[in-house]
Amino acid sequence: MRGTAGIRITEMHVPRLVRVASTVKLACRVDLQGASLYSLNWWRGSEQFYQFSPSSEDQITVWESHGITVDVSLDS
Known part of the structure; x- marks a missing residue:
């Protein structure tokens, strides 16, 4: 389709397994390719x-x- 932009996930970090009561960091980086991020x-x-x-x-x-x-507070 002409005139549309796609958002591309360039990096995603989600641990497969997590110990109870442990701290983990979720990360997602995207290339918006000129589009605006809605959410x-x-x-x-x-x-x-x-x-x-x-x-x-x-x-x-x-x-x-x-x-x-x-x-x-750790959101970036």
């Missing part, structure tokens, strides 16, 4: 636990999810 979402299974929306007043939204604690 970036993290899910575990069918449960969304994090959303970053750069154009929203509240850019970061965190939902409670059993066993997941999000430290937004």
Whole structure:
């Protein structure tokens, strides 16, 4: 389709296994190829636990999810 831009994931780091009560860092880098980012979402299974929306007043939204604690102070 002419005139469309695709977003390309250039790097993603998600540990396959995690020990209980351990700290992990999730990372996702994208090449927007000229497009604007509407939102970036993290899910575990069918449960969304994090959303970053750069154009929203509240850019970061965190939902409670059993066993997941999000430290937004580490967000970059």
